[in-house]
Amino acid sequence: MEDEKIYVVGHRNPDTDSICSAIAYAYLKNKEENTEKYIPARQGKINSETHFIFKYFDYTILPHLIQDAEGKKIILVDHNEEDQSLKNIKKADVLEVVDHHNVNFSLGKPIFFLAEPVGCTATIILDLFKSKNITVPKHIAGLMVSSIISDTLLFKSPVTTQKDRIAVEKLLKIAGIENVKEYAFEMFSAKARIDKKTAEEIINCDLKEYDFNGVKVTIGQVELFNLDKIYGRKDEIIASMKKHIECRELKSFVLMLTNIDEEYSDLFIVAKKVCTIERIASAFGTQPQYNTVSNLEGVLSRKKQVVPPIQEVFLKKYSVNK
Numbered sequence: 411m412e413d414e415k416i417y418v419v420g421h422r423n424p425d426t427d428s429i430c431s432a433i434a435y436a437y438l439k440n441k442e443e444n445t446e447k448y449i450p451a452r453q454g455k456i457n458s459e460t461h462f463i464f465k466y467f468d469y470t471i472l473p474h475l476i477q478d479a480e481g482k483k484i485i486l487v488d489h490n491e492e493d494q495s496l497k498n499i500k501k502a503d504v505l506e507v508v509d510h511h512n513v514n515f516s517l518g519k520p521i522f523f524l525a526e527p528v529g530c531t532a533t534i535i536l537d538l539f540k541s542k543n544i545t546v547p548k549h550i551a552g553l554m555v556s557s558i559i560s561d562t563l564l565f566k567s568p569v570t571t572q573k574d575r576i577a578v579e580k581l582l583k584i585a586g587i588e589n590v591k592e593y594a595f596e597m598f599s600a601k602a603r604i605d606k607k608t609a610e611e612i613i614n615c616d617l618k619e620y621d622f623n624g625v626k627v628t629i630g631q632v633e634l635f636n637l638d639k640i641y642g643r644k645d646e647i648i649a650s651m652k653k654h655i656e657c658r659e660l661k662s663f664v665l666m667l668t669n670i671d672e673e674y675s676d677l678f679i680v681a682k683k684v685c686t687i688e689r690i691a692s693a694f695g696t697q698p699q700y701n702t703v704s705n706l707e708g709v710l711s712r713k714k715q716v717v718p719p720i721q722e723v724f725l726k727k728y729s730v731n732k
Contacts, residue, residue: 416505417476419451419496420531421489423617423630426460426560428452428488430553431531432473435487435508438535441544448485451476453496457615459560459601466596467552467585488531490515490523493619493626508534511713529567529574532557536577551584556597563633564594566673567710598670602634609643609650613665620717622724626659629720631666631712637676640667644678648701651680662686664720668710675710677703693719 418436420428429452436450450473456464464470476482479495479502486507491514492499506522507515510531515523526534532554539546546554558578562570578590587593604612617630634640640647651663662681669675677694679701681687691698694706709715 414447416448416483416485417451417474417479418448418485418487419453419473419476420487421494421618422453423614424452424454424456424460425488425616426457426463427531427557429456429460429473430463430557431487431508431535433469434532434535434550434554435485435538437547437550438539438542438544439485442542449474453477454614457601458603459597462597462600463553463556466593467549469549469553487535490525491620493621508538510534526573528571529569530558530561530577532561533571533574533577536581546581546584548585551581552587555581555585555587559590559594559597560601563598563668563670563710564590566670568708568714569711598633598635602670604632604634604639604643609646612640612643612647613650613654613663618712619660620721622721625661625724627662627664627720627724628654628658628660629664629666629712629716631668633668633670635669635671637667637669644702648678648680651678655680655682662690664690664716666709666712666716673710674705674707675716676705677716679703689723690720693723 418432420432433450436448439448440446452473452475476496478497480498482502484502484504486495486504488509489495489511490507490509504517504521508531509525510528513525524534528534536554555578558574562574565575582590612632613630615632617628619626619628632640651665655663665678667676667678679687679690679698687698687701691703694703696703
């Protein structure tokens, strides 16, 4: 029955961790309670990287698509902010949160809330498997290790912790992956294929919306082995970003273009006011050139290296029209 179902769901525009952690945690809860009421769910399409992972581990069951939380029982994974969660999340019965991001959450009742400063939600879930003495099956181990590889860019990202490294070592053995570098290359290659994607699909690949001092800003990330193809489509991508903020109550859109090989990021920035573009660029110690900030060396993490300086821009007291 519907009232018995509990949906385990990650954030909007789901990345690999958001999808795979929902699957892993639903599996864990069902095993722990000897039930089938925990349903892995998603808020949108899975990306090409996650498609590759599903195919690699012969996992064929797509998480249930859910976009409205009203009247439902919900567990949140890989996010806790309302702006990244389901429509009507305040009208849902939120039971638990398992996350590795900044805490921006309040509820009128006590719940199980587990947040750790690690590189990936799957790392936290592995601990929960151990604490509950539940075996991780091969396909779940494959999804979880893929999540950690994705979120940490195979340990290149500054979000990586020793706990993530240890988790990967354990999960690789269970998943039967012998050469992690080769596997990671295949994963990242699948995600980096943009030739057949529309500009809208490219910018929506990994988006998160933030509320900075009452100003709503979208920050996305595209991870590639080189940025030539994305620059060849810059005009249509910028146009799509402008359309995105016009269709929503947003002031700015920042798209990280991350070069995985050379370990740097460029930024495409659009905003409703030119001065806002300049202020965002100034947060990185530079000036924009044609909506672009280039060559931010070592900048790979949205969470640690891009969100905080942009947030600071909108927390300052100078006037920004809302």
